Amino acid sequence: MKTDDLIAMLANDAGPIRPFRSVLALSFGAAVVAAAILFFVAIGVRPDFQEAMQSGRFLFKFVVTAALASTALWSVFRLSRPGLARSYPGLLMMLAPALLLGAVAVELTRIPEEQWLPSLIGENAMFCLTLIPLLSAGPLACILAGLRQGAPSDPGLAGALAGLVASGIGASFYAANCTDDSPLFVLAWYPIAASIVTGAGFLIGRRLLRW
Amino acid sequence: MNSSLRENDWAMWLRLAMAGDADAYRRFLQAIAPFVRTVVRSGCRGSGNESEIEDVVQEALLAIHLKRGTWDPARPVVPWIAAVARHKLIDTMRRRGRHVSVPIEDVADRLPLDDTAPELSASEIDRLLAELKPAQEEIVRSISIEGVSIRETAGRLRMTEGAVRVALHRALKTLGALYRDRLRED
Numbered sequence: 001m002k003t004d005d006l007i008a009m010l011a012n013d014a015g016p017i018r019p020f021r022s023v024l025a026l027s028f029g030a031a032v033v034a035a036a037i038l039f040f041v042a043i044g045v046r047p048d049f050q051e052a053m054q055s056g057r058f059l060f061k062f063v064v065t066a067a068l069a070s071t072a073l074w075s076v077f078r079l080s081r082p083g084l085a086r087s088y089p090g091l092l093m094m095l096a097p098a099l100l101l102g103a104v105a106v107e108l109t110r111i112p113e114e115q116w117l118p119s120l121i122g123e124n125a126m127f128c129l130t131l132i133p134l135l136s137a138g139p140l141a142c143i144l145a146g147l148r149q150g151a152p153s154d155p156g157l158a159g160a161l162a163g164l165v166a167s168g169i170g171a172s173f174y175a176a177n178c179t180d181d182s183p184l185f186v187l188a189w190y191p192i193a194a195s196i197v198t199g200a201g202f203l204i205g206r207r208l209l210r211w
Numbered sequence: 212m213n214s215s216l217r218e219n220d221w222a223m224w225l226r227l228a229m230a231g232d233a234d235a236y237r238r239f240l241q242a243i244a245p246f247v248r249t250v251v252r253s254g255c256r257g258s259g260n261e262s263e264i265e266d267v268v269q270e271a272l273l274a275i276h277l278k279r280g281t282w283d284p285a286r287p288v289v290p291w292i293a294a295v296a297r298h299k300l301i302d303t304m305r306r307r308g309r310h311v312s313v314p315i316e317d318v319a320d321r322l323p324l325d326d327t328a329p330e331l332s333a334s335e336i337d338r339l340l341a342e343l344k345p346a347q348e349e350i351v352r353s354i355s356i357e358g359v360s361i362r363e364t365a366g367r368l369r370m371t372e373g374a375v376r377v378a379l380h381r382a383l384k385t386l387g388a389l390y391r392d393r394l395r396e397d
Contacts, residue, residue: 001340001355002332003244006269009355010276011237013380014228020281081281082294151278153298210391211274211298 020150024077027146031169034138039173043131046177057181060103064186065175068096068194069168076143076161080150089161096168103183111182120188122180131177132193133200136163136170140201144208152209159205163198170197214289217242222288229279240272243292247271250296254304265333270390271299277387306393339389347382354379 052058075089111119122128143162152158171190180186221239228236251267275295282291340348353364354375361379365372 001269001336003265003269003272004241005355006272006336007237007240007244009351009379010240010272010383011233012354012361013276013376013383014233014236015231015376015380017229017280019283021283023280081283081291082278082298083286083290084294149280151274151281151295151298153294211278211387 018149020081021077023149024073024080024143024146027142028073028165031139031142031166034142035135035169035173038135038138039177043135043173043177046179048179049176052181055181057107057183058175060183061175061178061181061186062172064096064100064103065168065172065190067099067168069165069172071095072161072164072168076147076152076158076165079154079158079161080147080152082151082153093164100183100187104187107183116184119180119182120184122182122185122189124178124180125185125189128174128178128180128185128189129193129196132167132170132174132190133196134170135173136166136193136197139169140166140197140204144201144204147205147209150209151211152205155209155211156202156206158209160198160202162205163201164194166201167194167197218287218289221292222284225279225282225288226284229284240276243275244268244272246289246292247275247296250293251300254297254300262333266335267296267300267303269333269336270303271296273383273387273390274299277384336386339386339393342389343382343385347378347385350375350378351382351386 046052071089071092075092078084079089107119108116140163143165144159147158147162150158171194221242224235224239224242228239248264248268251264251271255264275292278295282288340351343351350364350368350370353359353367354361361372361375364370365375368375370378
């Protein structure tokens with residue numbers, strides 16, 4: 001087939017197309033709804049939620065998880081639009097870890113040394129490691145579905161970033177249930193949970209997001 | 212053509228196309244084809260014959276079509292086109308186990324356009340079209356003949372115009388998937 005014939009064919013398929021920006025926004029919205037449904041149906045907020053809302057430690061968990069979700073979303077949005085590929089997401093993705101490490105540094109000055117280890121181990125580690133991946137599975141599917149409309153220069157990396165978006169969403173809901181509020185606990189366990197989701201995102205993305 | 216004029220024209224045509232203007236879209240595709248060919252050819256650096264290069268050009272044009280939603284109308288269109296073409300070129304070179312040396316977009320942008328090959332034909336697309344369902348292939352082949360419109364195709368195949376449009380759209384998406392999935396075969 002001649003290239004001119006191909007062009008004639010493609011021109012006949014001109015038509016309104018949904019911009020990738022709104023596709024991804026839509027899939028992010030769906031991801032939040034998916035996690036919210038599972039959370040409120042099966043898990044729910046902790047019993048002392050009202051009092052917890054007064055606690056800086058409790059609220060800061062959401063600062064970290066929201067930072068993770070939003071920086072990963074922005075990074076994968078950029079990565080999925082050709083022509084911006086040189087902007088690899090390195091620096092931006094340091095934000096959530098940096099916030100968390102800062103909070104840990106403050107925490108270490110606030111609590112006595114003998115409480116460091118108990119705070120780090122906490123009481124809900126197993127819940128954290130199972131509920132975060134569980135809450136993130138639906139969001140991961142939504143984000144990956146949206147990214148299929150994109151054109152990521154590196155499908156594996158895009159899948160991993162989708163995993164981080166999903167982890168951020170899943171962890172935001174989980175944090176409303178978990179009674180371990182110390183940044184030490186968040187540092188010890190949340191990243192393990194997130195890396196499970198991120199690894200899954202990488203493996204699925206590598207196949208699903210090729211184009 | 213002056214490169215800022217080029218940018219303005221191409222961006223305007225693609226914007227119109229994304230609002231549904233088929234004529235603007237045809238102009239856009241015809242105008243960018245030589246540029247895509249230039250990007251591909253300069254990346255091949257002598258390896259690859261004319262027909263192989265045209266295979267990649269056609270694959271890139273289809274990708275530009277299927278992924279046009281990823282172009283942000285607030286950004287320049289030329290780097291976006293170059294990036295899609297480079298992605299397809301790198302993919303092809305890897306598949307064939309060749310060394311990849313692809314110019315960065317700034318260089319491709321300043322290369323003179325390769326206007327020499329409007330009549331070039333490629334064979335890979337015909338191989339892949341043959342994998343479509345027979346009805347889809349017939350519609351696609353009918354519409355690809357110069358000057359044959361959706362309406363004429365609909366009349367000839369006794370279908371509604373809407374049905375032809377839907378069938379064409381699906382066939383093109385399938386074609387994109389066929390290009391992508393060749394990876395596993397060879």
